Amino acid sequence: MPTSLPHDLPALRVGDSGARPALVLHGGGGPRTVTPIVHHLGTAFSVTAPTHPGWDGTDRPASIASVADLARAYLDALVDRQERDVVVVGSSIGGWIALEMAVQSAADDRYAGRVGALVVIDGVGVVVDGQPIADFFSLDARGLAEAAWHDPERGYQDPAALTEQQRAVQQSNGRTMAAVAGTMSDPALLGRLRSVRVPTLVVWGDSDGVVTPAYGRALAAAVPGAAFAEVTAAGHLPHLEAPEATWAAIDPFLAAQRA
Structure with missing residues (x-):
């Protein structure tokens, strides 16, 4: 049974409607954390x-109680919009959703061909x-800044x-993140990634203390044919902290997808 997203779910849309579709999925910090990615890809x-259900005051249907549910809901939305060969870009929890979408699309004929490529940026989930x-x-604002940013002073938000x-x-x-993502991981996901059959790029900040570059390399190694790129002087959100270096890692991969 399809898992429906709320009809009034906010979404930022950028770019030519006739171009290849891309879906950008934010992490726990909300949609503002991926705005630079949206505008960069929009060219x-x-x-x-979209804003995930339950974030920024949006409704979360009872049918969406896990990352797997959320991934299924986004796949159903692609089917409803008749979108195929979509480039899915996910940051942090968004990367986990993107991976889950790729795994589900490989296993279910309803979703075949919907996901065309993946870019996972400091994703969690495995x-x-x-x-x-x-x-x-368990982290306070200072502890989160120290874990997530190369320059903690830049990332610190005084409560x-x-x-x-x-x-x-x-x-x-x-609260929504805790309800949907739980411990921030699925013990079965790493093994399931062997089913992914679309071009995949895994991008990681070299100073990420939330999930280390070693974690990222293990994730990339589990996806057949995936490439790994490390961004220097960046933490968990390299597209915010070192955008030019992030685009330098992502753009050649995206150019190959448009060729």
Whole structure:
């Protein structure tokens, strides 16, 4: 049975509607964290960047209770829009959703051909021995900045400077992330990645303390034919901290997909 997204789900759309479609999936920080990716890709792709159900005050249907459910809902949306060969780009939890979409599309004829390529940016979701995922939920604002950014001062958000509305949204997003992503991993996912059959690029900030570059390399090694690119002087969100170096890693891969 299809898993429906809310009809009024906000989405940023950029680019020529006649170009190849790209779907950009944000992580726990919300849609603002992937805005630079959307605008960068919009010069060559027809980009859609939805707000995940339950983030930023949106409704989350009871049918979406896991990352697998969310991936299925996005695949169903691609079917409804009759979009094929979509380039799916995911950051952090968005990378996990992207991987799950690729795995599901390989296993279910309803979704065959919907996902055409993947770009996973510091994605979570797999379990790698000796490379634990930082516990998002136990970190305060300072600890999160130190784990997620090469330059923690740049990433630090003083909780005292937030408005009541911003604080409420942040707390709500955290509750949604805990409900959907749980421990930030699926112990079975690493083995399931062998079924992925689309071109895949895994991009990682070399200073990521949330999920280390070693974790990223193990993830990439589990996807047949995947390439791995490391971005220097960047943490968990390299497209925010080192955008030009990130585009230098991503653009040749995307150019090959347009050839």
